[in-house]
Amino acid sequence: MRRADRDLVRTLPLFCDVGAAHFDELMNAAFLQHFPQHVVLIEEGLLPDFLHIVVAGTVELFGRSAERETTLDIIRPVTTFILAAVIRDEPYLKSARTLTPAQILMLPAASVRSVFDHDVHFARAVVAELALRYRGMVLSLKDQKLCNGTERLANWILETDRQQGGNGLVTLGHGKRTLASRLGMTPENLSRNLASLAHHGISSSGRKIVITDREALRRCAWPDARVESQ
Amino acid sequence: MRRADRDLVRTLPLFCDVGAAHFDELMNAAFLQHFPQHVVLIEEGLLPDFLHIVVAGTVELFGRSAERETTLDIIRPVTTFILAAVIRDEPYLKSARTLTPAQILMLPAASVRSVFDHDVHFARAVVAELALRYRGMVLSLKDQKLCNGTERLANWILETDRQQGGNGLVTLGHGKRTLASRLGMTPENLSRNLASLAHHGISSSGRKIVITDREALRRCAWPDARVESQ
DNA sequence: CGTAGCATTGATGTGGGTCAACGTATGTGG
DNA sequence: CCACATACGTTGACCCACATCAATGCTACG
Numbered sequence: 202m203r204r205a206d207r208d209l210v211r212t213l214p215l216f217c218d219v220g221a222a223h224f225d226e227l228m229n230a231a232f233l234q235h236f237p238q239h240v241v242l243i244e245e246g247l248l249p250d251f252l253h254i255v256v257a258g259t260v261e262l263f264g265r266s267a268e269r270e271t272t273l274d275i276i277r278p279v280t281t282f283i284l285a286a287v288i289r290d291e292p293y294l295k296s297a298r299t300l301t302p303a304q305i306l307m308l309p310a311a312s313v314r315s316v317f318d319h320d321v322h323f324a325r326a327v328v329a330e331l332a333l334r335y336r337g338m339v340l341s342l343k344d345q346k347l348c349n350g351t352e353r354l355a356n357w358i359l360e361t362d363r364q365q366g367g368n369g370l371v372t373l374g375h376g377k378r379t380l381a382s383r384l385g386m387t388p389e390n391l392s393r394n395l396a397s398l399a400h401h402g403i404s405s406s407g408r409k410i411v412i413t414d415r416e417a418l419r420r421c422a423w424p425d426a427r428v429e430s431q
Numbered sequence: 432m433r434r435a436d437r438d439l440v441r442t443l444p445l446f447c448d449v450g451a452a453h454f455d456e457l458m459n460a461a462f463l464q465h466f467p468q469h470v471v472l473i474e475e476g477l478l479p480d481f482l483h484i485v486v487a488g489t490v491e492l493f494g495r496s497a498e499r500e501t502t503l504d505i506i507r508p509v510t511t512f513i514l515a516a517v518i519r520d521e522p523y524l525k526s527a528r529t530l531t532p533a534q535i536l537m538l539p540a541a542s543v544r545s546v547f548d549h550d551v552h553f554a555r556a557v558v559a560e561l562a563l564r565y566r567g568m569v570l571s572l573k574d575q576k577l578c579n580g581t582e583r584l585a586n587w588i589l590e591t592d593r594q595q596g597g598n599g600l601v602t603l604g605h606g607k608r609t610l611a612s613r614l615g616m617t618p619e620n621l622s623r624n625l626a627s628l629a630h631h632g633i634s635s636s637g638r639k640i641v642i643t644d645r646e647a648l649r650r651c652a653w654p655d656a657r658v659e660s661q
Numbered sequence: 662c663g664t665a666g667c668a669t670t671g672a673t674g675t676g677g678g679t680c681a682a683c684g685t686a687t688g689t690g691g
Numbered sequence: 692c693c694a695c696a697t698a699c700g701t702t703g704a705c706c707c708a709c710a711t712c713a714a715t716g717c718t719a720c721g
Contacts, residue, residue, distance in 0.1 A: 264573040266653050271576040273569070285562040285569075294569045317558075324554045328547075331561045332515040338568035339503070339515075339524045343494040345575050346501040346615050350677070377700065385576050390677060392701050407686085423496050579708070607668065617710060622669050637718090 202233040202306070206256055209279055210306060213254075215330050218322035230312040236299050243297040249286040251307040255279065258303025259375060262295045263382070272382035274337075275300070275375065284330060287313055300375050348423050350386045354394045355422035357384060358403060358410055369412040432463040432536070436486055439509055440536060443484075445560050448552035460542040466529050473527040479516040481537040485509065488533025489605060492525045493612070502612035503571075505530070505605065514560060517543055530605050578653050580616045584624045585652035587614060588633060588640055599642040 207228055210216055216224060233256065236242065242253065242260065253260075255276050262274040262282060273295055276282050286293050287310045316323050344353055357380075362371050373380060381391035395405050402417030403410055412418055437458055440446055446454060463486065466472065472483065472490065483490075485506050492504040492512060503525055506512050516523050517540045546553050574583055587610075592601050603610060611621035625635050632647030633640055642648055 264569075264577060266577050269577050271573070273572065285565045288558055288562045289566070291566070294566055294573070318555070321551060321554065324551070324558065325548070328518055328554065328558050328561060331558060331565055332518045335515045335561055335565045335568060336519070336521070336524055338565060338572060339494075342503065342568060342572050342575065343501070343524070345572065347494060347496050347499050387678060388700070389679085389702085393677090396701085618668070619670085619711085620709060623709090626669085 202228070202231065206233060206304075206306065209256065210254060213279060213281070215281060215326045216323075218326060219316070220320055220322065223316045223320040223323060227308055227312055227316055231306055231308045233304055233306050236303050236305060238299055238302050241296060241298045242305065243283065243293055243295070245293045245296045247293055249283060249290065249293060249310050251310055252281060252287045252313045253283060253297070254281045254306040254308070256304040256306050258305075259300040260297055260303060260305075261300050261379065262297050264295055270382070271385065272379055273341075275379070275383060277374065281330065284327065284334070288317070288327065288331070290314070300379065344423070345385055350384070350390055351394045351397060351421060352423050353384045353386070354391070355398060355401075355418055358398075358412065359415075359418060359422055362412060369415065371410040371412070373408040373410070432458070432461065436463060436534075436536065439486065440484060443509055443511070445511060445556045446553075448556060449546070450550055450552065453546045453550040453553060457538055457542055457546055461536055461538045463534055463536050466533050466535060468529055468532050471526060471528045472535065473513065473523055473525070475523045475526045477523055479513060479520065479523060479540050481539055482511060482517045482543045483513060483527070484511045484536040484538070486534040486536050488535075489530040490527055490533060490535075491530050491609065492527050494525055500612070501615065502609055504567075505609070505613060507604065511560070514557065514564070518547070518557065518561070520544070530609065574653070575615055580614070580620055581624045581627060581651060582653050583614045583616070584621070585628060585631075585648055588628075588642065589645075589648060589652055592642060599645065601640040601642070603638040603640070 210228070211224065216227075219227070236258075245264065255278050257278050260276040260282065261272055262276065263270055263272050265271075274282075276297075282297065283293060283295065290310070317327060318324075344356060348356065358371055362369060365371060377391055378388050381388045384391065386394070395403075395410075398418070398421060399405070401421045402412060402414035402419075404413055405411070440458070441454065446457075449457070466488075475494065485508050487508050490506040490512065491502055492506065493500055493502050495501075504512075506527075512527065513523060513525065520540065547557060548554075574586060578586065588601055592599060595601060607621055608618050611618045614621065616624070625633075625640075628648070628651060629635070631651045632642060632644035632649075634643055635641070
C-alpha cells in the first residue's frame with residue numbers, strides 16, 4: 202500500500218496512539234483493495250474476516266429481510282466500519298455495498314484482535330470509537346421512534362449542515378433514493394417532505410439544499426436533536 | 432455495601448477479570464443506593480457522574496422530546512447501563528427511571544475511567560460490553576425500520592422466550608404500556624396485535640403468553656431475527 | 662368493597678406507503 | 692454533439708397500518 206494511505210490511516214483516532222511496532226504489524230497484514238460501484242462487500246450473517254476502512258469512495262451499510270431493505274449508515278473516508286463484529290468475532294448484523302467506486306483497506310480480524318490484546322492505546326481507541334458509534338445508534342433509534350418523516354428530514358438537514366461547515370449549504374453526496382432509505386421513508390415521501398419544508402426555511406434543487414431561515418427550519422425539527430451524531 | 436452484592440458484581444463479565452486491587456479501588460468508591468418506584472435516575476443531556484449497575488429491581492431507559500416519549504431498553508439485574516456516556520464523558524442520550532423499587536450500585540465515573548486506564552482486563556471487558564450493546568442497538572433499529580407492529584411483537588415473543596428458557600411460556604416483567612412503548616406502538620395496538628397473533632400460534636392472558644405453535648408464530652416474525660439481542 | 666389506573670374494543674382520522682403517470686437528469690453510442 | 696435510452700425524481704390518486712379518541716370492562720391495591 203502507498204505511503205500516503207498509510208499516513209492517512211495513521212491519523213485516524215483509532216490508530217494515532219498505537220505503538221509503532223503494533224501499527225507496523227497491522228499495516229503489514231493489511232491490504233488495500235479497489236472495488237467498483239454497487240459491489241456487496243459484506244453479507245450479514247457471515248463471520249467477520251476483516252476490519253474495513255474506507256479510504257476513498259462511499260459505502261452504504263444496510264439491513265435486509267426477505268423483501269425489505271433499509272440503509273443504516275453511510276460511510277465516507279476515512280472511517281472504519283463493522284468494528285463491533287470484529288471485536289466480538291460474531292456474525293455481521295449489517296450488510297455493506299459500495300455506492301461509488303471505492304478503496305477499502307482491509308485488516309485481518311485476527312491481527313486486529315491480537316494488537317487489541319497487546320496495545321493498551323489501541324484498546325482505548327477502540328473503546329472510544331465503539332462508544333461513539335453506540336451513541337450514533339441511540340440517536341438514530343430515538344430519531345426513528347420519536348419523529349415523523351418531516352422532522353427526521355429537518356433534523357438531517359440541520360445536522361448535515363453542521364458537519365459540512367454550518368454555512369447553510371448542504372450538498373447531497375448520493376442519490377435521493379439512498380437518503381430516503383437512510384431517513385426511513387420512501388423516495389416519494391422524501392420529495393413531498395422536501396417540498397413541504399420549502400415553506401419552512403429551505404430551498405432545494407438537484408443535490409443542493411440551502412437553508413434560508415434556520416430558525417423556521419429548527420421549529421420543524423426535533424427540539425432536542427442538538428447532540429452530536431455518528 | 433454487603434459482601435453478597437460485592438460478590439455478585441464480581442461475577443459480571445465486566446468485572447470478573449479485573450485485578451483484585453483495581454476491583455477494590457472501584458468497590459471502595461462505590462455505593463449502593465435504594466430507590467422507590469418511578470424515580471428518575473438520569474436525565475438526558477446531563478453529564479455522567481456515575482456508572483450505574485442494577486442490582487435489584489427494574490430500570491427503564493427512555494428518550495423524550497417535547498411531548499413524546501419512547502422506551503429504549505429495560506434493564507434487569509445484574510446489568511450496567513449508560514457505559515458509553517461514562518467512557519466518553521459526554522452527555523447522556525437516554526433518561527432512566529425505576530419501574531419498580533430498585534437497588535442501584537453507583538460507581539463514580541472518574542474511578543471507572545481511572546481503572547479503565549490502568550487495568551487491561553477491565554478495558555477489554557468494557558470493549559466487549561460496548562460491542563454487545565452496540566449490536567443490540569443495531570438489532571433494535573433494524574427491527575424498527577424493517578418490521579411492522581405485528582412482526583415486532585412476534586419477534587419479541589420468540590426472543591424473550593429464548594431468554595427465559597425456551598419452554599414456550601413468556602412472562603411479562605412489567606405492564607403492557609411499557610412493552611408497547613418498547614416495541615414502538617401504542618397500548619391499544621399492542622392489544623390488537625396480541626389478539627391477532629392469537630390466531631397464529633400464541634395464547635395470552637394477563638402477564639402470561641404461551642407459545643402454542645412456534646412454527647406458526649415464526650411465520651409471523653421477521654425471518655432473519657434469529658441473532659442474539661441485547 | 663370501592664376506586665383508580667390499566668387493558669380492551671370499537672369508531673374514526675391521518676401519515677405515509679403503494680401504484681401509476683409524467684417530467685427530468687445522466688450517460689452512451691452513433 | 693446530438694439523440695436516444697434508462698434510470699431517477701416528482702406529482703397525484705388511492706389505500707392501509709397505525710394513532711387517536713371514546714366508551715367499557717378488569718384488576719389490583721388501599
